[in-house]
Amino acid sequence: RNAKGGDRLTLRPDHHPLADPYLRAEPQPDAHPDQHALMPAFPNTAVRELPAGYQPAGQFDIRNRGRLLLLNLLGVGLLAGSGWAFTRLLLALRPADGVAGLSVSIEGFSGLLAAVVGLVGSLVVMVILHEGAHGIFFWWFTRQRPAFAFKWTHAYAAAPGWYFPRGQYLLTALAPAGLVSLLGIGLMLVLPVGWLLPLVLMLAFNFSGAVADF
Numbered sequence: 001r002n003a004k005g006g007d008r009l010t011l012r013p014d015h016h017p018l019a020d021p022y023l024r025a026e027p028q029p030d031a032h033p034d035q036h037a038l039m040p041a042f043p044n045t046a047v048r049e050l051p052a053g054y055q056p057a058g059q060f061d062i063r064n065r066g067r068l069l070l071l072n073l074l075g076v077g078l079l080a081g082s083g084w085a086f087t088r089l090l091l092a093l094r095p096a097d098g099v100a101g102l103s104v105s106i107e108g109f110s111g112l113l114a115a116v117v118g119l120v121g122s123l124v125v126m127v128i129l130h131e132g133a134h135g136i137f138f139w140w141f142t143r144q145r146p147a148f149a150f151k152w153t154h155a156y157a158a159a160p161g162w163y164f165p166r167g168q169y170l171l172t173a174l175a176p177a178g179l180v181s182l183l184g185i186g187l188m189l190v191l192p193v194g195w196l197l198p199l200v201l202m203l204a205f206n207f208s209g210a211v212a213d214f
Contacts, residue, residue, distance in 0.1 A: 046141045046164045071211050079208035086203045090188050090196060101196030122201040129183075130176040130206050131157040137172040138162075177210040 043051070061067075091098040106115050131148060134157035138146035147158040164172065184203040191199060 044165055044167075046159070046162045046168060048161055048163070050163060075208045075211040078211055079204055082207035083200065083204035086184070086200045086207075089185065090200060093188050094196075097193050098196065101193040102200065104197070118198050119201065122198045123205060125198075126180075126202045126205045126209065127155045129180045129202075130209055131155050133175040133179050134172055137168075137175050141168045141172070173213040174210070177207055177213060180206045 087098075087102065090102070094101075104115070106112055127150065131150075135146040135148060138157060138159040141164065142159055142162050144159070144162075147160060149156055149158075181203060184199055184206075187199055188196070
């Protein structure tokens with residue numbers, strides 16, 4: 001903790017789903033009590049350099065296979081749970097349209113192609129909104145353009161070289177789960193029936209994709 005007993009600093013230089021340097025920093029534990037009392041508190045905004053006396057205190061790296069497996073299992077659970085929750089919410093908001101919109105009938109090659117396009121489209125929109133939400137807050141707190149990468153296996157937004165206090169990090173990390181979900185719930189009320197199933201899929205993918213953000 002800092003000299004005033006505030007939150008530990010969260011270092012978030014690179015938001016990357018496969019190599020996430022989720023570090024905590026705190027004043028050096030071997031500091032003399034008088035030095036500890038005089039140590040400057042961490043600023044309440046993102047900075048490029050730590051105040052004197054701060055050092056990394058821990059690391060969360062999901063390249064660890066066991067941790068990665070656990071996150072994947074949790075992600076599957078979140079996908080099922082959030083899919084059920086968003087489906088129930090849609091049926092509560094628009095009972096008749098919800099039943100019609102969630103009904104799936106695949107007939108022939110054209111029907112299969114339409115289903116694949118809808119699934120892929122939901123994933124693409126989810127990735128753009130999810131990483132875009134991270135990026136907006138990275139930019140808001142640093143006033144610098146964040147870095148984005150979109151690959152076949154993953155996508156990420158990043159603010160390399162920046163250190164964030166806990167509050168700003170939490171807002172940045174949880175933005176996709178919160179803001180995208182609220183946006184989707186609003187769209188449930190106005191979208192045509194044919195768009196309701198892709199919307200629910202996108203919301204479920206987005207929420208489960210935030211498993212490493214939690």
